[in-house]
Amino acid sequence: MPKKITIDTDARIIAELGRHSAGIGMDALHSLLKDVISRRTLQRRLAQFVTEGQVIREGKQRGVRYRQSPGVITGQVNITESPDTMEAFGEVYVPLSPESEEIRAYVRQPRQMRTPVGYNQSFLEAYYPNETFYLPLELREQLRQIGTPPDDERPAGTFARDILNRLLIDLSWASSRLEGNTYSRLDTQRLIDFGQAAEGKDALETQMILNHKAAIELLVNEADLVDFAPYTIYSLHALLSDGLLADRSACGRIRHRPVDIGGSVYLPMAMPQRLEELFKIILSMAKEIRDPFEQAFFVMVHLPYLQPFEDVNKRVSRLAANIPLIRHNLCPLSFIDVPERAYVEAMLGVYELNRVELLRDVFVWAYERSCQQYLAIRQELVPPDTFRLRYRQALSAAVKAIVLQQLAPTDETVSAVIPSAVAEEDHDKFVKLVFEEFETLHEGNAIRFGIRPLEFAAWQERTTHK
Structure with missing residues (x-):
């Protein structure tokens, strides 16, 4: 799939919408812009413009039409004022050197x-x-x-x-x-x-x-x-x-x-x-x-x-x-x-x-x-947990081992997977830390422990129905 990079399309989109005061549908708009933008990217840009208030979305489903919001300037006018360069359609640009x-x-x-x-x-x-x-x-x-x-x-x-x-x-x-x-x-x-x-x-x-x-x-x-x-x-x-x-x-x-x-x-x-x-x-x-x-x-x-x-x-x-x-x-x-x-x-x-x-x-x-x-x-953060930092790799290994074996986290199962890198005097605190991780474990953060979505789903299915 070729890469799509938007270049100067924002101004083109706004300009086309300005030519259709009564609004225009997605199919018709894309047919006018297909030489510079894919349909999916156009949908994303329009959604962003709607959020920013530059474009109004009207209608439902196949009847959806887009039109320019009142007061949006469609010309390519630059207003330069140190230290930022502002585009007429509201976009902030970074400060530029003459070479840039x-x-x-x-x-x-x-x-x-x-x-x-x-x-x-x-x-x-x-x-x-x-x-x-x-x-x-x-x-x-x-x-x-x-x-x-x-x-x-x-x-x-x-x-x-x-x-x-x-x-x-x-x-x-x-x-x-x-x-x-x-x-x-x-x-x-x-x-x-x-x-x-x-x-x-x-x-x-x-x-x-x-x-x-x-x-x-x-x-x-x-x-x-x-x-x-x-x-x-x-x-x-x-x-x-x-x-x-x-x-x-x-x-x-x-x-x-x-x-x-x-x-x-x-x-x-x-x-x-x-x-x-x-x-x-x-x-x-x-x-x-x-x-x-x-x-x-x-x-x-x-x-x-x-x-x-x-x-x-x-x-x-x-x-x-x-x-x-x-x-x-x-x-x-x-x-x-x-x-x-x-x-x-x-x-x-x-x-x-x-x-x-x-x-x-x-x-x-x-x-x-x-x-x-x-x-x-x-400056406002709580000092880091040095115990967790010291055993972060061992912690990941223990959590992953329990999930891959499709076991429920209990004192027995956690104690069985404690890595040898954990000092014996730290075992009790380490077990408590593992339980804390399982309390907040979900499909969105399981990757932190090297657990893939299917592996997490299988563990969740197995432990939920036990």
Whole structure:
């Protein structure tokens, strides 16, 4: 399934609605826009516009019509006021450098006015780890200053674990929203905290959120193990793409077929052998980079540019960008409040021009926003449970063992699966901790213990009817 990236479609949708003052149905509207947007993406955009008040939805079922809300401006007028750039139809853009404005102006041109390009290997070859920098020294020092917690001399992943519950919601929601997911943040919180899927949402949207949750937990819970090895990135892709690809065998595997990017003139490389070779080169180069922020930005540039997987490449790059931040105990990057259009246009600048300035502006703004969120939140958190942290792997193993054996959690069954890593004097407290986990265990959070949905369902069915 080719990737679909929305480019300048928001203005087109609003403009078309403005031409039909009495409203227009989905079929008729899509027939006018099918050259730039898929039907499913159009449905998602319209739902978002309705939520934002830009569009009015009238009628029921097949009689549903959409019309522009009174007072919405359909022209492409820019109002620039430091420090933010506002679009006339109400969208907030990130602050831009002059170089970024050049990129934005280019990618906003109609597709037929942009030069078709393929993968440019010299773009990667021009980068020398620790000699070439996409982020200048002053900027890297600024990011480190705002992203370092006061007590940074702690084990890898400690800061991310401190704010894990908030990070799971924010990053799952924000990253999914950049892919057109219409879940609200509150919907996302209910899904992650209570396993409640939002009514009226596509099942694939629910799956996308849960996939993000599983991938983020992998990064945080295994912070001392994950790095830029191929296995880590394959695992991230497998978790993020689970249930979303037509070919299930494509999860966690280099693609074996060509892909294109809707709305772009960039055509990614098609040869599987060459893709795998370049994929490993990119990760090897990323490993060599010493600065965590440069590492993060490098993978945000080159993983999506290569498009090593059939789909979900940008999602992989956004989560992979957090690997060095989590490992260095820095504030993670959640992409909270990042304007979708700014991110899409930034990626098009990389794809079609091999220029990183616009993506750099998005990255810096997004990181500053994340730091404002999490450094403030962390000051209000209850100190972490050191006992739970010490035995988190043993705890996961014990819970998983009971579920896979389809046993009810009792003193006897829990005592039988206590790992040898748990000191004998800690057994009673450990058993109590296992019971606490089972009190809050449900299908939405079972993946934290490596338990798959079918395994959880089988355990629940067995223990409920005993």
